[in-house]
Amino acid sequence: MFSVLSYGRLVARAVLGGLSQTDPRAGGGGSGGDYGLVTAGCGFGKDFRKGLLKKGACYGDDACFVARHRSADVLGVADGVGGWRDYGVDPSQFSGTLMRTCERLVKEGRFVPSNPIGILTTSYCELLQNKVPLLGSLGRENKWRPFLFLGSSTACIVVLDRTSHRLHTANLGDSGFLVVRGGEVVHRSDEQQHYFNTPFQLSIAPPEAEGVVLSDSPDAADSTSFDVQLGDIILTATDGLFDNMPDYMILQELKKLKNSNYESIQQTARSIAEQAHELAYDPNYMSPFAQFACDNGLNVRGKQSLGRS
Amino acid sequence: MPPVFPMLTVLTMFYYLCLRRRARTAARGEMMNSHRAIESNSRTSPLNAEVVQYAKEVVDFSSHYGSENSMTYTMWNLAGVPNVFPSSGDFTQTAVFRTYGTWWDQCPSASLPFKRTPPNFQSQDYVELTFEQQVYPTAVHVLETYHPGAVIRILACSANPYSPSPPAEVRWEILWSERPTKVNASQARQFKPCIKQINFPTNLIRLEVNSSLLDYYTELDAVVLHGMKDKPVLSLKTSLIDMNDLEEDDYEENNDCGLDNLNKKLSSTALREGPNNGYFDKLPYELIQLILNHLTLPDLCRLAQTCKLLNQHCYDPLQYIHLNLQPYWAKLNDTSLEFLQARCTLVQWLNLSWTGNRGFISVAGFSRFLKVCGSELVRLELSCSHFLNETCLEIISEMCPHLQELNLSSCDKLPPQAFNHIAKLCGLKRLVLYRTKVEQTALLSILNFCSELQHLSLGSCVMIEDYDVIASMIGAKCKKLRTLDLWRCKNITENGIAELASGCPLLEELDLGWCPTLQSSTGCFAKLARQLPNLQKLFLTANRSVCDTDIEELACNCTRLRQLDILGTRMVSPVSLRKLLESCKDLSLLDVSFCSQIDNRAVLEFNGSFPNVFIKKSFTQ
Numbered sequence A: 001m002f003s004v005l006s007y008g009r010l011v012a013r014a015v016l017g018g019l020s021q022t023d024p025r026a027g028g029g030g031s032g033g034d035y036g037l038v039t040a041g042c043g044f045g046k047d048f049r050k051g052l053l054k055k056g057a058c059y060g061d062d063a064c065f066v067a068r069h070r071s072a073d074v075l076g077v078a079d080g081v082g083g084w085r086d087y088g089v090d091p092s093q094f095s096g097t098l099m100r101t102c103e104r105l106v107k108e109g110r111f112v113p114s115n116p117i118g119i120l121t122t123s124y125c126e127l128l129q130n131k132v133p134l135l136g137s138l139g140r141e142n143k144w145r146p147f148l149f150l151g152s153s154t155a156c157i158v159v160l161d162r163t164s165h166r167l168h169t170a171n172l173g174d175s176g177f178l179v180v181r182g183g184e185v186v187h188r189s190d191e192q193q194h195y196f197n198t199p200f201q202l203s204i205a206p207p208e209a210e211g212v213v214l215s216d217s218p219d220a221a222d223s224t225s226f227d228v229q230l231g232d233i234i235l236t237a238t239d240g241l242f243d244n245m246p247d248y249m250i251l252q253e254l255k256k257l258k259n260s261n262y263e264s265i266q267q268t269a270r271s272i273a274e275q276a277h278e279l280a281y282d283p284n285y286m287s288p289f290a291q292f293a294c295d296n297g298l299n300v301r302g303k304q305s306l307g308r309s
Numbered sequence B: 001m002p003p004v005f006p007m008l009t010v011l012t013m014f015y016y017l018c019l020r021r022r023a024r025t026a027a028r029g030e031m032m033n034s035h036r037a038i039e040s041n042s043r044t045s046p047l048n049a050e051v052v053q054y055a056k057e058v059v060d061f062s063s064h065y066g067s068e069n070s071m072t073y074t075m076w077n078l079a080g081v082p083n084v085f086p087s088s089g090d091f092t093q094t095a096v097f098r099t100y101g102t103w104w105d106q107c108p109s110a111s112l113p114f115k116r117t118p119p120n121f122q123s124q125d126y127v128e129l130t131f132e133q134q135v136y137p138t139a140v141h142v143l144e145t146y147h148p149g150a151v152i153r154i155l156a157c158s159a160n161p162y163s164p165s166p167p168a169e170v171r172w173e174i175l176w177s178e179r180p181t182k183v184n185a186s187q188a189r190q191f192k193p194c195i196k197q198i199n200f201p202t203n204l205i206r207l208e209v210n211s212s213l214l215d216y217y218t219e220l221d222a223v224v225l226h227g228m229k230d231k232p233v234l235s236l237k238t239s240l241i242d243m244n245d246l247e248e249d250d251y252e253e254n255n256d257c258g259l260d261n262l263n264k265k266l267s268s269t270a271l272r273e274g275p276n277n278g279y280f281d282k283l284p285y286e287l288i289q290l291i292l293n294h295l296t297l298p299d300l301c302r303l304a305q306t307c308k309l310l311n312q313h314c315y316d317p318l319q320y321i322h323l324n325l326q327p328y329w330a331k332l333n334d335t336s337l338e339f340l341q342a343r344c345t346l347v348q349w350l351n352l353s354w355t356g357n358r359g360f361i362s363v364a365g366f367s368r369f370l371k372v373c374g375s376e377l378v379r380l381e382l383s384c385s386h387f388l389n390e391t392c393l394e395i396i397s398e399m400c401p402h403l404q405e406l407n408l409s410s411c412d413k414l415p416p417q418a419f420n421h422i423a424k425l426c427g428l429k430r431l432v433l434y435r436t437k438v439e440q441t442a443l444l445s446i447l448n449f450c451s452e453l454q455h456l457s458l459g460s461c462v463m464i465e466d467y468d469v470i471a472s473m474i475g476a477k478c479k480k481l482r483t484l485d486l487w488r489c490k491n492i493t494e495n496g497i498a499e500l501a502s503g504c505p506l507l508e509e510l511d512l513g514w515c516p517t518l519q520s521s522t523g524c525f526a527k528l529a530r531q532l533p534n535l536q537k538l539f540l541t542a543n544r545s546v547c548d549t550d551i552e553e554l555a556c557n558c559t560r561l562r563q564l565d566i567l568g569t570r571m572v573s574p575v576s577l578r579k580l581l582e583s584c585k586d587l588s589l590l591d592v593s594f595c596s597q598i599d600n601r602a603v604l605e606f607n608g609s610f611p612n613v614f615i616k617k618s619f620t621q
Helices: A082-087 A091-107 A116-128 A247-255 A262-280 A288-295 B004-040 B243-247 B258-266 B285-292 B297-303 B308-314 B334-341 B363-373 B390-399 B416-424 B440-449 B467-477 B494-503 B524-531 B548-557 B574-583 B600-609
Strands: A012-021 A035-044 A062-069 A072-080 A152-161 A166-172 A176-181 A184-188 A193-195 A222-227 A233-237 B050-054 B057-061 B125-146 B151-157 B172-177 B189-191 B202-209 B219-228 B322-324 B349-351 B379-381 B405-407 B430-432 B455-457 B483-485 B509-511 B537-539 B563-565 B589-591 B614-616
Touching (some): A072 A091, A072 A116, A072 A233, A091 A116, A091 A152, A116 A152, A152 A176, A152 A233, A166 A176, A176 A247, B125 B151, B172 B202, B285 B308, B390 B416, B440 B467, B467 B494, B524 B548
Parallel strands (some): B349 B379, B509 B537, B563 B589
Antiparallel strands (some): A012 A035, A012 A233, A062 A072, A072 A152, A152 A166, A166 A222, A176 A184, B050 B219, B125 B202, B125 B219, B151 B172, B151 B202
16 A cells, blocks of 8 residues: 655654543533643654654654643644755754754743743754754765754644643744644644745754755744634644645544544544545645645646655 | 459459550561561551652752753753663763863863862762652662762751741751772663661752763763651661771761861860970971871861860961861851951961851851951852852952952852952952853953953853953953863854954963854864964864864964864864874873764774873763
């Protein structure tokens, strides 16, 4: 069913958070207990191994994390930008480390729930404190792979403030999120792109490539805050999902979500990711990405056929 | 009387005796249970449950490798559950001190050690941790993940930092202490020293470390405190008699009245008139003084109580010219200073580092002492002295006109305005402001007036806005500068370096570690090398742009180089390093950790060709 292809970077990473009541004292009026997120994720990387997502796992070039602190639940995804591969750099190292650092920050409480950009900024600064150099190697074989992480990443962070029932988000690049309530999309992130297919990025450039690499400070992230309700579904994903599956298909899948326990959410996440995956390789399918590309004067089908970006 | 009464009495007595015996066996049985509980560390015994805790918070420490407000290589990583253990290696989520080995004692900025330091005080750094619950400690485990073996002393404090009311009496007790010993493996280990039982509950533990025998930075992951909530019954096993205990000064063995003991010794006591003083009457005054010069302070005070002649000698201010009170930080208080005052009128070197915290020394007490003893003061060490405030600095600046060396390392509670007073000390030759909150204007003022400065440390001074301006001022005013520590000075650029290099040609030591805004492509390192031929120590730690050209310039121009750190650059090849090693015959430390072109094979080759150089290559796993 899934064939191995040597070209094309496809990752569909879907992390679903279903808003549910964590406090069992559901009865009797009042504002009820704190909200909480039940989360599950699924992703497919280049190698096309299906896998349940462990928290903080890195898959393909993408990575994600789920963490909780006293008053907040935090989800994040990061998409390693494939362009660095030409320079002998494994993009997953950067995105993986970025997400792990965010996770650690959250667990230690070094963040403010209403400021998700702060999580990105602080995490970015912490990355710079590593002894391991964060630079790319041009045209050299990367002998020290385990030690070097470098490259670029897009990032999307979603913070649920359990006590105020508000969701705070920060989005840098073409990862993004959707909030679905009652079968409709009520919130979504805006896509940020410099120009077609080159989203805003966080990156640390090698000195020899100064001025050539797109580099935005985390303050160029898009940030929103809004209230959420019980039963809301929050979907964060990298571009592999949004580029290949239009909204109505995503919503169709989410409608099948019967209750907010872990298994059903996991199942839904998996089916969404699988579908996106299939669609990417469907040569006849006009994905949203393809549509957008056409609008920009390119002739594509799916996204995979665009080849390496 | 009917015969039944004696029967009843006998029966009652018999019954009573049986009950008593049963009760007694039961009591003994309970005691046995609690012994077993202590011995087996069981947590299920209802009588005296053992509590195992990770540290809740790090409340004080003397130094760390990481950046302020970071969670990478900072002391705050010591709190909570371990992040890395049992893995070994160089990990960011651990607690790391600023220095290791003897390298900092060998570089030009090293200050002379105080004589008469008691041989059992070897601590170089410390960290204080709190725990949630107060317990009677039964064990303290330290999880070390890299180059273990630095911990040499563990202490417990009787004060509860979380109690709302201030404690009546604060006592520090040494749970375990040992001379620094070399640990051969660099692997992770769970350090489980055998600690002493104490008779007060504690939730404040202090670790003191000495890293002088380590090959690289030690990294600590977590500290575990085992203890009992209730005072344990004395165990049947007697505690091991540690031979070291017998050698220590007895004020450390007297648990209950340590403070009083020290103060008793320091206070003057009346003496009976003796018949004669034996051979001491024959020795000239200066010779007795010379002999007494070798005694540590407590011994001097004890000797003073033996006879009138020795009393006179021991109270002679000439014995107190160099006064090191740091080893006695756990006991030193206002009263001690008062007792010492009369003898300290000629003091020139005074070490009060680590003293006075938790209310031991007050501003008033310090001020009184300094008013009497400050006039001849040349060197004043006040590292981690958190009792200091602005008034204290004002007093120092007024009472110590001859001061040449001032160390305020890690006095991070000092308000920024306190530093304004330092500018009045125009004779300053050495100033250490590592991890303080000194601000730009105060520092510029100091640099303007203290033109005799030879040694300046501004490491991790995070409140300085523009280091280029500072560097410019240094280049303009501090022409005699020999050593400069700009560790983690975030925004210095090639402009600042240029001014430094041209203004301070006498520079022998320059620490530019973790200054990311310096780019080799501007030629700043090459310029440095050409203009500072006296350089002995150069740290360019984690500057990712250091390249072969820079190394070659150093090889050409800085032949006196002894210590070089180029951690984390990808642009330096073994070829240029070989040139450096051949040219700089005095090189003894070369840190090439995380330099991707320098692999282990290259390091081995260098070790073979240049056996006198310690080449450091750290690794993560």
